[in-house]
Amino acid sequence: KAGVTQTPRYLIKTRGQQVTLSCSPISGHRSVSWYQQTPGQGLQFLFEYFSETQRNKGNFPGRFSGRQFSNSRSEMNVSTLELGDSALYLCASSFGQNMNTEAFFGQGTRLTVV
């Protein structure tokens, strides 16, 4: 069974640009959550999608958004990139929502904003 797949693995963008990251969950999983990981702030929850609906949202500005498709694949978008957005972005999938069941993480997308 394939794990959680995130693409791309690495990305370099310029301040002011926008970026879209993709996450394909484990087959059969309907929940996808996104996290930002930085050395200073650690792992922070961005948002969770279940059955194409955003169920929870963390304390991030509106520049961070996401969506989930009918096949449970999810994308997150960051507009007007800032240097501080440089981070490892992780997604996790689970069968149930809100970590009612074990969540599996992808390897992440390393975003560098220059």
Next chain:
Amino acid sequence: GESVGLHLPTLSVQEGDNSIINCAYSNSASDYFIWYKQESGKGPQFIIDIRSNMDKRQGQRVTVLLNKTVKHLSLQIAATQPGDSAVYFCAEVNKTSYDKVIFGPGTSLSVIP
């Protein structure tokens, strides 16, 4: 913002010894807790979880202890192996109110062969 734990402590243990990793959580309403292991270059990996109606749960070589009185969580790893070297995160979830998951800053475990 909200956080679980304060710093990123490091822990060095001799191979074969037991390891104890601690975590303080912030929300007394949290009712579900998870420990994750993150190796360099990889995403977090689920280790073990515990619900708030329990104070201890055991897995393979790992035990999680929950003390709700002082809002403290610990992960005990028996007979620590070099492959256990990683950063360990605790996470808290308030499932009743579908609150967001909050992660601790992590503890870096180094196993000395």
